[in-house]
Amino acid sequence: MAKPAIELDSFDLAILAILQKDNATPQRLVGEAVNLSAPAVQRRIRRLEEAGVIAANVAIVDPAKVGQAITIFVEVEVISETAELLDAAKREFSATPExxxxxxxxGEADFILIIIVGTMADYEALTRRLFFSNNNVKKFRTFxxxxxxxxxxxxxxxxxxxx
Amino acid sequence: MAKPAIELDSFDLAILAILQKDNATPQRLVGEAVNLSAPAVQRRIRRLEEAGVIAANVAIVDPAKVGQAITIFVEVEVISETAELLDAAKREFSATPExxxxxxxxGEADFILIIIVGTMADYEALTRRLFFSNNNVKKFRTFxxxxxxxxxxxxxxxxxxxx
DNA sequence: GGCCTCATGAAACAAACTTGCGCGTATTGG
DNA sequence: CCAATACGCGCAAGTTTGTTTCATGAGGCC
Structure with missing residues (x-):
């Protein structure tokens, strides 16, 4: 959105491939891997970040290790697809940490959600809050x-x- | 898997919450946010990484910015659920970059896949390779x-x- | 052909990470 | 209840890494 689209050469792609796997890799090592100096790598990374190609740098947390062991899929079907109601649903789903x-x-479903909870009781409580109390949800399927x-x-x- | 489960106090959770959003945050700032010194933060992060709570540190790439604009869901239903065939399917799916x-x-489906491709033609080629040429795939639904x-x-x- | 723009690499600089150490606190065993 | 131990902290020094500056060379455009 920020920049429509920037040129990506093979250096950029090689750098992205590395950072996608481990962004704690020192720029010096990245440079050696792609045959570029550290400053060059640094400049390219900055450019990729500003252009939004690199959307974020994050740590991946293992859900099971923090007591959130259950992953659940939900296909949600809504009753009315007015832009207003859809936006409301999007905002509500986005604001829910789980x-x-x-x-x-x-297709047959309108929304697909991936949810993480600690217990099935948590999920049940969540369905009550997100789906049953929402008048625009026609039905939902759980996996x-x-x-x-x-x-x-x-x-x-x-x-x-x-x- | 590495360690069964380690104790996580409120400091660890606060640190994880920050790194989950941005793992390029300097430890000094993390320390200020959680009221801890930088070395203490560093020791905790190392412990979390060794315990596998932090599974990886990665850069998130915007698919649209690299020409992979289409996200697709697939529910796959298999014919036989023997451990052997399931493992084969898991290995094949895992090995596919898309x-x-x-x-x-x-539930009704056996596998749920999230696939990223550049064009629908790419997706069609992928379905041919992954599903149609796999005798154990009964049917699949695309979203x-x-x-x-x-x-x-x-x-x-x-x-x-x-x- | 000359000028301009751009990206690069080398070196200097600044910041962050990492380690060793002494201290306080909580825990365990007497 | 007290002593010994273990644990984790903060501080400070050393080391690595990230960042900026600058001069050079390649490519595009008059």
């Missing part, structure tokens, strides 16, 4: 994750050819 | 994301009370 991810999708096979936000990086 | 996330779930309302892996942090 909602890790929320997508507005096509409980038995195994988090692969979890990440890593983006496949290919050539910079824009879509 | 598959950002993969969960093994209860295309029109809006990534909220995307993150942020874990809600409450008191350390284990579940």
């Amino acid at each position: 909602v890790q991810q929320c997508y507005y999708v096509t 409980v994750a038995m195994d988090r096979v692969k979890v990440g936000l890593t983006v496949p990086l290919t050539q910079p050819g824009e879509a | 598959v950002q996330q993969c969960y093994y779930v209860t 295309v994301a029109m809006d990534r309302v909220k995307v993150g892996l942020t874990v809600p942090l409450t008191q350390p009370g284990e579940a």
Whole structure:
């Protein structure tokens, strides 16, 4: 949104690939990996951050280790799809900490949520708050994750050819 | 997995909350925010990393900015749920870069995938490779994301009370 | 061909991270 | 109830890393 789209050469892609896996990598090592000096790497990283290509630098916390062991998917179907009501739903979902991810999708469902809770009781309380007390929710389907096979936000990086 | 579970006091939770949002925050500032000295913060972070509470430190890349603009959900239903076939599926999904996330779930579906591609043609090619050529895939349902309302892996942090 | 722009690398500088040490506090055992 | 131990803290010094400055060379445009 900030910048429409910036040019990404193979250096940028190589740097992104590294930082996507571990952004604590010293710039010196990144530089060696991509055949660039540390300052050059530093400048490129800054540019990528300003352009929004790098949206954030975060630590990934293992939910199970902090007592939030249950991952749940919810497909939500709404009654009315007016822009106003959709925005209200988006805002409410976004503001809920247990909602890790929320997508507005096509197809039989309207929203897909990924939720993290400590116990099923917590989830039940959450459904009451988010769905049952919301007049615009027609129905919702719950899937409980038995195994988090692969979890990440890593983006496949290919050539910079824009879509 | 490494350590079964370590004690997390309110300092640890406060530190995690900060690093989950921005792990480039200098330890000095983290220390000020939680009323601890920088070395103390540093020791706690190291402990959290060794215990696996902090699973990784990564840069979040905006898919749209690198030409991977389409997010897709897929519910996959398999024919046979033998451990062997499930493991094979898990390995194949995990090894596919376009598959950002993969969960093994209860309910009508068996797997839920979150996929990122540049074009629908890419997705079509992917379905051919992952689903149509896999004899164990009974059916799959596709949802295309029109809006990534909220995307993150942020874990809600409450008191350390284990579940 | 000359000028301008841009990105690079080397070096100097500043900031952050890391380690060792002494101290206070909580815990355990007598 | 008191002593010995273990744990984690803060302070300060050393080291690594990140950042800025500057001069040079490559490429595009008159």
